[in-house]
Every structure is written in C-alpha cells, then in structure tokens.
Amino acid sequence: MNKRTVCISLVGTVMDKAKFHQRWDRWRPTVSLCQQEDLIIDRLELVHTESDRALTGEIVADIATISPETTTQTHEIEWIDPWDFEEVYVKLHDFCQNYPFNLDEEDYLVHLTTGTHVAQICWFLLTESRHLPAKIIQTAPPKRSSGDSIGNYSIIDLDLSRYDKLAARYKQDATEGLTFLKSGIETKNDAFNAMIEEIERVAIRSREPILLTGPTGAGKSQLAKRIFSLKKTRNQIEGNFVAVNCGTLRGDSAISTLFGHVKGAFTGAANERTGLLKAADKGLLFLDEIGELGLDEQAMLLHAVEEKHFRRLGADDEISSDFQLIAGTNRDLLKEVAEGRFRGDLLARINLWTYQMPGLAQRREDIAPNLEYELKRFEQSNGRKVRFNKEAHTSYLKFGQAADASWDGNFRDLNASVIRMATLASEQRINQTNVEQEIKRLQQSWKTSNSTTGLLEKLMPAEALQEIDLFDRLQLESVLKICQSCRTLSEAGRRLYGASRLKKTSSNDSDRLKKYLSRFDLDWSAVKHNS
Structure with a gap:
C-alpha cells in the first residue's frame, strides 16, 4: 500500500499574497506545492495567524481548483512576536506534540520556504530532533525565461546521505x-x-x-x-x-x-x-x-x-x-x-x-610517535633529514619505555636527546653507538637532577629557599641525603643522632628528626615520596 503524502506549511504572509487577477501569473510557494507534476500532496496542513485568515481562504480555494485530490486543513496559531525565537519554537513544538502523526500510513513533508527566518529555523530544529518526523521540502521560483509560475522543489531527508555528509564534515x-x-x-x-x-x-x-x-x-x-x-x-x-x-x-x-x-x-x-x-x-x-x-x-x-x-x-x-x-x-x-x-x-x-598534564614517564606509549615528531622538527630547523636504523630505534625505545627511565625534564629531555643524536649521526642515520652514548648522557643527567639539591627544589618553594642561609642549606642537604638512603624515619634518626643518643638515658631520634624537618615545613613522607 502506498502511503499518503502530507505536507505541513506556514502561510507566507508576503510570498503567498497576490492580486486576485494576477495570482496565476505570480509564483506563490504554498500553491506551487500542489502544482508539481511529479509530486502529489494528499493533504496540506496550513498553519496561519488570525490576521491571515482571508489569505488562507484564498489559498485553500485555489488549491482546490488546481489539485482537487489535495485535502487542506488549517491550523490557527497566534504569536505576539513572530521574531521571538522562544515564543515561535514553543508554539510550533506544541503543534508537533499535539498533531496525530500516523507513520504507518502517511509520509510527512515540512515546507521550509515560507514564514520568518525564525520560523524556518524552528521547523528545521524540530525536524532534526524528530519531534516532527518529516523530510524537508523547499520550493523555488521559476527562472525568468521559463514563462511559467510553478517553479521547482527539492526534498531533503535529514536522516539520509546529505545529512550524513554534513555530520561527516563536522566530525x-x-x-x-x-x-x-x-x-x-x-x-x-x-x-x-x-x-x-x-x-x-x-x-x-x-x-x-x-x-x-x-x-x-x-x-x-x-x-x-x-x-x-x-x-x-x-x-x-x-x-x-x-x-x-x-x-x-x-x-x-x-x-x-x-x-x-x-x-x-x-x-x-x-x-x-x-x-x-x-x-x-x-x-x-x-x-x-x-x-x-x-x-x-x-x-x-x-x-x-x-x-x-x-x-x-x-x-x-x-x-x-x-x-x-x-x-x-x-x-x-x-x-x-x-x-x-x-x-x-x-x-x-x-x-x-x-x-x-601528564609527564612523559606517565605516557611511555607516546615516546615512539613523539620521537618521530622531534626528528621532523630537527629536519625543519636544520635542513637535514635524519632517521634511526632499526637496531638503534628498538634500543632507544626499550630504554625510554623502561620503568627506570625517569624523564625528569619530560618532553624537553626528549627534544634535547633527539637533537644530540641527530647532530652526531653519521650519514644521516642514528646508529646503535649514538643511542648507547645518549643513554649514558640521559642517565647521568637524571642522576644529577635527583641529587639533594634537586630534591630541595622539589620540596620547597623558590621564595622559601631564598630565605635559608647557606649554612642551614648545606646542613639540610646533608640531612636529606641521609634520609634518602634510609628506609624509615627511625633508621635515619639513629644515624643522624648516633653520638648524642649515647650520652642520654633515653632519646626519641624519630621525634628529633621530625622536629628538625618541620623547621623547614618538611615532613618525612614528602622527602621519601620525592627521593
């Protein structure tokens, strides 16, 4: 069974209006819907305002003349301001909510040519969201040289290929x-x-x-x-x-x-x-x-x-x-x-x-693509295209992705590493020797950065460090060095206060160390966490 075609359209206050004796010489978009030879509109739902009742009656009469197979029904909607987006959307939404759609027996079109731009946008949104289960139909006037007043039309299905292409473009x-x-x-x-x-x-x-x-x-x-x-x-x-x-x-x-x-x-x-x-x-x-x-x-x-x-x-x-x-x-x-x-x-x-932002050590799987990126940057900056040989590439990734590769400087370390290897590479190929030398440089660099001086900078703000006398700073660095080598607070206390505790009948070395660290707003857990 063929489904009936139902079209919903707003009466065009300007475009649908024509003097009585000129109306068949003038293109009128709503009337044009029912003049198309290859499109049969079984029912036309005309939405209009109170002020357009007379115009709507003329359109209904003319459609009955040119397309007797088309049944017309009118719906009066009144809005205070046709350019008020919220008002127009709410009232058209209510129309859709109350309309008795019969998808098993009818196909629906919504005419997007007439009405204010606000109304056209609202029809589109309601159709796109499927509150109005319809395809969009647009009518257009004839070319000036054609001599007719019917014009043409196009149908857009937002669920099909055109919309998919738009969605693909957005993606x-x-x-x-x-x-x-x-x-x-x-x-x-x-x-x-x-x-x-x-x-x-x-x-x-x-x-x-x-x-x-x-x-x-x-x-x-x-x-x-x-x-x-x-x-x-x-x-x-x-x-x-x-x-x-x-x-x-x-x-x-x-x-x-x-x-x-x-x-x-x-x-x-x-x-x-x-x-x-x-x-x-x-x-x-x-x-x-x-x-x-x-x-x-x-x-x-x-x-x-x-x-x-x-x-x-x-x-x-x-x-x-x-x-x-x-x-x-x-x-x-x-x-x-x-x-x-x-x-x-x-x-x-x-x-x-x-x-x-995670550090490079937390993104070890991204070392490989970033390695290629850094090689391209080197090529752009230096005009030399340098690549790894297979053995060297495998060796570098194995080192860089290992758990003990700390990557203290994160992507700056990787950038500097690539620049060094690419600069020293012979015949524009980074070989195993280049990689082994670079691994030693990085390991030494990370060892230095993990010294107690580096630990102080991690633990204390720059302003606080500037306020510590050199005497106290050197002492604090020595204390932290001992703390780094001990597993517990008690063990560090025994090593640091070994001589003085022999002269006392009782002593709490842990408490003494804890109080010393607190003078600099430090605590044991922070020291060990950053060691």
Whole structure:
C-alpha cells in the first residue's frame, strides 16, 4: 500500500499574497506545492495567524481548483512576536506534540520556504530532533525565461546521505582540531587523548580561564599556543598570543610587566609602559607558573579577569582589556592556598577548567610517535633529514619505555636527546653507538637532577629557599641525603643522632628528626615520596 503524502506549511504572509487577477501569473510557494507534476500532496496542513485568515481562504480555494485530490486543513496559531525565537519554537513544538502523526500510513513533508527566518529555523530544529518526523521540502521560483509560475522543489531527508555528509564534515573538523592540538602527533595514551578531546570542545565553546597543571616540560606552553591557534583559525579570537613566565617577575617589575605603568610611577620609570594584559586585549594571555606571582599581583589579576579592566602602576584611571586567560603551574595550588601563598578567590576563578598534564614517564606509549615528531622538527630547523636504523630505534625505545627511565625534564629531555643524536649521526642515520652514548648522557643527567639539591627544589618553594642561609642549606642537604638512603624515619634518626643518643638515658631520634624537618615545613613522607 502506498502511503499518503502530507505536507505541513506556514502561510507566507508576503510570498503567498497576490492580486486576485494576477495570482496565476505570480509564483506563490504554498500553491506551487500542489502544482508539481511529479509530486502529489494528499493533504496540506496550513498553519496561519488570525490576521491571515482571508489569505488562507484564498489559498485553500485555489488549491482546490488546481489539485482537487489535495485535502487542506488549517491550523490557527497566534504569536505576539513572530521574531521571538522562544515564543515561535514553543508554539510550533506544541503543534508537533499535539498533531496525530500516523507513520504507518502517511509520509510527512515540512515546507521550509515560507514564514520568518525564525520560523524556518524552528521547523528545521524540530525536524532534526524528530519531534516532527518529516523530510524537508523547499520550493523555488521559476527562472525568468521559463514563462511559467510553478517553479521547482527539492526534498531533503535529514536522516539520509546529505545529512550524513554534513555530520561527516563536522566530525572531520573536530578530528582536525584534535590533531592540531596534539601537533599532528598520533598519541596513544588513552587518558591524554580523552583530555585533549575535552580541551578541544572547551577551547572552541568557551572564553573562560583554563588552568594547565603538571611538571615542567610536560607541554603546557605548547598546548596554550595550540589552543590560541585553533581559536584563531575558527575566527573566535582577534588579538595576539601573549605569554610570560611568572617565575621571572619580581616586585614592582612584576606589576609593571603585567599591568603597565605611567611615566614617573617609580624610580627609573622614564616612559610609560602598556603592560602584557593590555597587549593581550581581544587575544589570549598565557601566564606560565602563575603560582610564582606575589599576592598583590594575584589580587590585581583577579580584578582584571573579572572586571575586564585594571589600573596601571601609578595611574588614577583604569584601562580595559578583554582577554582569555590560560594559566600554567607545576605547583599544588590548593596547598599553596592553605599555606597562604596563593589567593583562594583567584584559584576559584581560574579553576573552572583544570587539566593535569601528564609527564612523559606517565605516557611511555607516546615516546615512539613523539620521537618521530622531534626528528621532523630537527629536519625543519636544520635542513637535514635524519632517521634511526632499526637496531638503534628498538634500543632507544626499550630504554625510554623502561620503568627506570625517569624523564625528569619530560618532553624537553626528549627534544634535547633527539637533537644530540641527530647532530652526531653519521650519514644521516642514528646508529646503535649514538643511542648507547645518549643513554649514558640521559642517565647521568637524571642522576644529577635527583641529587639533594634537586630534591630541595622539589620540596620547597623558590621564595622559601631564598630565605635559608647557606649554612642551614648545606646542613639540610646533608640531612636529606641521609634520609634518602634510609628506609624509615627511625633508621635515619639513629644515624643522624648516633653520638648524642649515647650520652642520654633515653632519646626519641624519630621525634628529633621530625622536629628538625618541620623547621623547614618538611615532613618525612614528602622527602621519601620525592627521593
């Protein structure tokens, strides 16, 4: 049994109207629906407003003349403002909800040519969401030279190939965005890939601050640049990418660098300075190591992020800057807040989208694709195409993916490693000898970085280290060296206080060591965790 064809259409207040004696010489889209030789409309559902009752009656009469097989039914819907999207959508949605669709016996079309643009968009959304189980039909006027008034039509099924192609194109755009954020590297780490997928969605949908955490060398700066470039290619950002490492900023210089200053604001301020926040207007500001900022700069930054304006050093009036902020840090900012070194209100403001960047040691399966990426970078920078031989490649990956490869500098270590091997390679091939020499360099480098001096830097903020006298620092380094070599707090205490404990009738070496470490805000678990 052939199904009946039912078409739902809004009466076109302008396009469907014509003077009575001219109406058959003029193209009228709703009437045209029923004039097509290869399209039979069994029933036409005409939606109209009260003010269009007379026009609707004329259309019904004309359709009865040209297409007696078509039954017409009218539906009156009244809206206060036909350009109010919410009102139009709600009323058309209600129409769909109350309409007695019979999918077993009828096929449905929705006419998308008449009505306001708002109504056309609402019909499309209701059809795409299947609230209106129909195909879209569009009518078009005839060419001027054709001499007829019927025009033509096209039918679009959102469930079929055309829509699939649009969906495929959308998926392709999303995939290109993900690949772009990963610098074209085919990464294999599932957790990292999932994180990048979410960052891609956030980057193109939001201008709120993004916080990138993770160890030095994990790729925070590179990712921030890629986010900016992605937004730029999508025409979502107009200004520049402005980046600064907050660890290089101190005192008045920090405020001046970020917020600018007026002439004479302080000794040596011979000229005014714009500042990086203003330079990032309509662009993206990347503050790496944001945890290094002082509390005064943090307060000023919070005001600038929330209010989009701030005051330059020494100025009376505020200036505006509308930038998106990406912040990076290798610190635990929650701990910094608890210890009074970072403002809780600023953290709350930049903590909306927070992503922990894993180090290379947590992404060992990504060493291979990143190795190829670094070789391509070397080729672009040096004009020499260098590759591994098979034995050398296998040997390097076995070393790099082993559990004892610490990759302290993360991707910076890998980049430096590739540059060294590629530079020393003979005949543009990295061989086994090159790899063995490089493995020794990396092992020595990691051994040095894991010294007690390195441990101090891991355990204590830079400001705290600067406040320790050299005498106390050397003593502390020696104590930590003993702690590293001991399995328990008690064992370390016995070694450190071996002489004095012999002179006492009773002694708690563990408690003495614990109190010594607490003088520097250190505890045993943190020392052993970072050893």
